[in-house]
Structures are given as structure tokens and as C-alpha cells.
Amino acid sequence: MRALIAVLGGDGIGPEVVAQGMRVLQAVAARGGHKIELQEALLGGVAMDRTGSPLPADTLSLCRSADAVLLGAVGGPKWDPHAPVRPEQGLLGLRKELELYANLRPVGVHPRLMQASPLKTELLQDVDLVVVRELTGGLYFGEKRREADCASDICVYTAEEVRRVVRVAARLARQRRRRLTSVDKANVLETSRLWREVTTQVVRDEFPDLQLEHVLVDSCAMLLVQRPARFDVIVTENLFGDILTDEASVLAGSIGLLPSASLGAGKRGLYEPIHGSAPDIAGRGIANPYGTILSVALMLRHSFGLEAEARAVERAVRSAIDRGALPADVAAGGRRAVTTAEAGDAVLAALQET
Ligand code: IPM
Numbered sequence: 205m206r207a208l209i210a211v212l213g214g215d216g217i218g219p220e221v222v223a224q225g226m227r228v229l230q231a232v233a234a235r236g237g238h239k240i241e242l243q244e245a246l247l248g249g250v251a252m253d254r255t256g257s258p259l260p261a262d263t264l265s266l267c268r269s270a271d272a273v274l275l276g277a278v279g280g281p282k283w284d285p286h287a288p289v290r291p292e293q294g295l296l297g298l299r300k301e302l303e304l305y306a307n308l309r310p311v312g313v314h315p316r317l318m319q320a321s322p323l324k325t326e327l328l329q330d331v332d333l334v335v336v337r338e339l340t341g342g343l344y345f346g347e348k349r350r351e352a353d354c355a356s357d358i359c360v361y362t363a364e365e366v367r368r369v370v371r372v373a374a375r376l377a378r379q380r381r382r383r384l385t386s387v388d389k390a391n392v393l394e395t396s397r398l399w400r401e402v403t404t405q406v407v408r409d410e411f412p413d414l415q416l417e418h419v420l421v422d423s424c425a426m427l428l429v430q431r432p433a434r435f436d437v438i439v440t441e442n443l444f445g446d447i448l449t450d451e452a453s454v455l456a457g458s459i460g461l462l463p464s465a466s467l468g469a470g471k472r473g474l475y476e477p478i479h480g481s482a483p484d485i486a487g488r489g490i491a492n493p494y495g496t497i498l499s500v501a502l503m504l505r506h507s508f509g510l511e512a513e514a515r516a517v518e519r520a521v522r523s524a525i526d527r528g529a530l531p532a533d534v535a536a537g538g539r540r541a542v543t544t545a546e547a548g549d550a551v552l553a554a555l556q557e558t
């Protein structure tokens with residue numbers, strides 16, 4: 205295989221975790237005889253500092269010509285949240301420009317990390333779920349207004365925007381336990397009523413073999429920590445998906461462990477950990493790179509169809525954790541935590557053995 209991969213470290217711990225993702229990509233390529241070219245570019249606050257724009261034209265055109273994008277994180281307290289131009293606009297703009305409307309966020313629990321979660325261990329048994337978050341619509345992209353004492357964000361969804369993301373989730377559910385939970389707030393919001401109607405229709409007409417349920421977002425937030433193992437695939441709109449996946453990361457033990465894949469109509473995808481730029485620990489070499497490395501596995505699977513390689517990377521992360529290579533966010537009290545690079549070393553070592 206030949207591939208061009210755009211690498212956008214971004215802000216805070218982004219470049220540190222992405223460096224480990226690149227090492228893993230290079231190792232996989234070397235083993236399989238794949239020719240991959242990694243090209244780095246600027247996104248977010250660092251791009252604003254150097255070019256004035258959070259999504260410079262060069263970065264966008266590199267991403268358009270790339271087969272996949274690996275991304276770290278954007279944002280931080282250095283950039284004024286009230287300014288008209290903000291780092292986050294770079295990420296949102298990139299998702300929109302590449303039409304990456306479906307964001308897959310798998311959540312699993314490693315037995316060794318159950319102690320890192322504040323939830324009771326018995327609740328965490330058998331947790332294996334994927335949230336499919338709509339990524340290019342809703343409140344994030346609707347018209348925004350601000351007057352002195354009044355502000356508004358408009359939430360818009362078209363039936364087609366709902367249909368296409370529900371299809372992604374339904375196809376995924378078909379490869380799993382065939383349970384699809386659609387999350388909305390249809391008792392209050394008009395967009396949610398459309399969401400529910402369209403989802404019901406798509407599943408009835410195209411995926412009658414799936415078991416579909418509708419759950420209100422507030423109730424879903426509760427069930428995620430009360431009975432998380434009941435979920436298989438969850439599909440929901442942009443803002444609800446953003447919030448529910450930070451919540452779901454608590455099941456895994458740390459948000460530093462969770463990967464994501466943002467997909468559109470073609471094979472090109474954007475792969476990033478779901479965590480933020482963690483400015484408090486940036487530059488110290490202690491961030492958890494597993495979410496990024498697992499995002500590399502998703503890239504191998506979804507953009508390059510390299511399922512065996514994807515599984516090998518996922519296995520390598522599991523075995524690194526098994527052997528106690530635990531970064532500070534999940535290390536149990538008293539144990540020495542590994543650095544970002546040591547966690548990368550442990551994954552590379554485990555990869556060599558498979
Ligand atoms: C995420 C992040 C982003 C989002 C921010 C940085 C814009 O929270 O990927 O979950 O809200 O989508």
C-alpha cells in the first residue's frame with residue numbers, strides 16, 4: 205500500500221501524543237512493506253500564531269490530497285475564548301471541509317484499568333460500545349448571533365444529514381450485536397423529532413434486522429454510568445455526542461485512552477484521540493498516547509482496509525497495558541507512571557512480538 209498521511213499535532217499535548225502515533229504507523233508500514241509518507245502541517249492555536257488562521261490554506265489542501273489525517277488536539281488558555289478567531293474553528297472547519305459527518309468513538313474497558321474508573325468494577329464488566337456522533341451539523345455549525353445581552357446558536361438538521369449518519373451507525377451495529385440506540389431530546393426539540401422520525405424510517409426500511417431503541421439524552425447520560433454494558437451502538441447528534449463521549453470515557457478509566465475516527469462518504473478519514481490539548485501537562489512528556497495510537501488502528505482499519513494490522517496495534521496497546529506500561533492518568537497510586545515515549549516504546553515492543 206502507498207499512502208500520504210497528513211499529521212496535525214496541534215496544541216498542548218497534541219504534538220507529543222501524535223509523535224507516538226507516527227512511530228507506530230512507521231513500524232506497521234515497515235513490517236508490511238507499505239510506503240507511507242507522513243507530512244506535518246499546522247492546525248489550531250499554533251497555526252493562528254504562525255499564520256493568523258487556525259486552518260491555513262496549505263493545511264487544508266494537504267488534508268484534501270492526503271489519504272488520511274492524524275490529529276492531536278487544539279485549543280488552550282493562551283487563546284482568548286471570546287476572540288472572533290479561535291483554535292477550535294480550525295478543527296471544526298477541517299471536519300466540515302472534508303465532509304466528515306460520522307465520528308466513531310469506541311469505548312472498551314481494559315480489565316487492568318477498572319481500578320482507574322470511579323465506577324464499581326461490576327458495572328464495567330462487558331462494556332463494549334461505540335458512539336457514532338454526527339459531526340458536521342447541529343448547534344456547532346448553525347448561525348450564531350451575539351448582541352450585548354442576548355446570544356443565540358441555531359440548531360439545524362436536514363433529513364439527509366440524519367439519514368447518512370444513521371446508516372453508518374446501523375452498518376456498524378450489523379457487524380456487532382445488532383443493537384442500535386438513537387439518542388435525542390424529542391420531547392422538547394424539533395430537530396430531535398426529525399431525528400427520531402428519520403432514524404425509525406431508515407432502520408425499518410434498510411436495517412429491519414436491527415433492534416432499535418430511542419433514548420432521551422438525559423436518560424442516556426444516566427444509563428451510561430448506571431448500566432453501561434446494555435449499550436452496543438449509540439447514534440446521536442453533534443452536541444449530545446460530544447458530551448456523552450466525555451462521560452463514557454470515565455468507563456474506560458481515562459479520556460486519554462479513547463480514539464476516534466471521523467468518516468465521510470469516501471475512504472479518507474480524520475483520526476484523533478477524543479481528549480483535548482491538556483495545557484496543564486503540555487511539554488512534560490507525561491501525556492497518555494494510547495488514545496492516539498488506537499486512533500492509528502482505526503485509520504488502518506477504516507481508511508486503508510488493513511484489518512489485521514489494526515488488530516495488531518490494538519493488541520499491542522492491550523499488552524502494553526497488561527505489562528504495566530501505565531501513563532500518569534491511569535497509573536495506580538504508588539506505581540511509577542510511564543512517560544509518553546515509554547508508553548510508545550511498550551506498544552512498539554509488543555508489536556514486534558506479534
Ligand atoms: C471533541 C472536542 C471538540 C468538539 C472541540 C475541541 C471543538 O471537544 O473532539 O470532542 O467539541 O468536537
Ligand code: MG
Nearest residue numbers: 446447450478
Ligand atoms: Mg469533546
